[in-house]
Amino acid sequence: MSDLLERLRGRGWRMTAQRRVVAEVLDGDHVHLTADEVHARAVVKLPEISRATVYNTLGELVSLGEVLEVATDKRAKRYDPNAHRPHHHLVCARCGAIRDVHPDGNPLADLPDSERFGFTVSDVEVTYRGVCPNCAAA
Amino acid sequence: MSDLLERLRGRGWRMTAQRRVVAEVLDGDHVHLTADEVHARAVVKLPEISRATVYNTLGELVSLGEVLEVATDKRAKRYDPNAHRPHHHLVCARCGAIRDVHPDGNPLADLPDSERFGFTVSDVEVTYRGVCPNCAAA
């Protein structure tokens, strides 16, 4: 993750404690936090960080292409730091747990011209839904 | 759509003017309205209908499997009356227009066991993104 900070500094990002903390919170695999969850964790490390800063920083990271916004639940946006390897998501319908997955095949190729309605299609987002082992056991 | 009302009556749904109006508003192809859009259109036909009723009715229709919730934009839930033929969505990144599409293949089959993390996977939701002909011309 420190290479992320380096990259951003190189792009003229001013380095502040707040931004460092947000980046640290997002570090890791299978991380898909909502903005408020990011804020809650950031506050632990830096008590005076404000909600607006977290929202701003997340928005900037998304613009810079370092973090993805995902809409796996219909309530709040989630932020996925795994922006550099294309992947999709598997969501537990009960507890909301999210895993990154890498399906075979290319769904983009599965959309025939006749179903494109003249659109220039550039991207596809796949969300699998099911029940995770924990919830199935309960 | 009147067959929808019949079906629901058969399932013990009490038929009210409000529910009829919400069902009418949702009728049609490629319809993907937000709750507030449904409310706005319902008010035209039945001025005294309340927001809460629209939300309740939409929620019931979803529970009954007659309408789908889709999360194509990250702002508000959208409601899709085309619940009986499986399909996916194609969204314009500029204007937000949504079309129902029917890709080839079955994305569920593309998720290998090794990528299922022990989940029981039951459903998959695919959102294609691109630019529609109107926006491309502008």
Place this chain on the structure above:
DNA sequence: GCTTGACTTAGACAATGTCTATTGTAGGGT
């Protein structure tokens, strides 16, 4: 160590969705 403009802050505001207490009414029973 200054200066400056970008960054952060608190809190107001906006949009979307949920809940509650009260009033109204669909549909069955007589």
Place this chain on the structure above:
DNA sequence: ACCCTACAATAGACATTGTCTAAGTCAAGC
């Protein structure tokens, strides 16, 4: 045809998520 009663609708408060603004703060270059 009329009444009951349980279910539905209403207005509006409340909750959650996200955006904006004005004022204060600070990182980084000089």
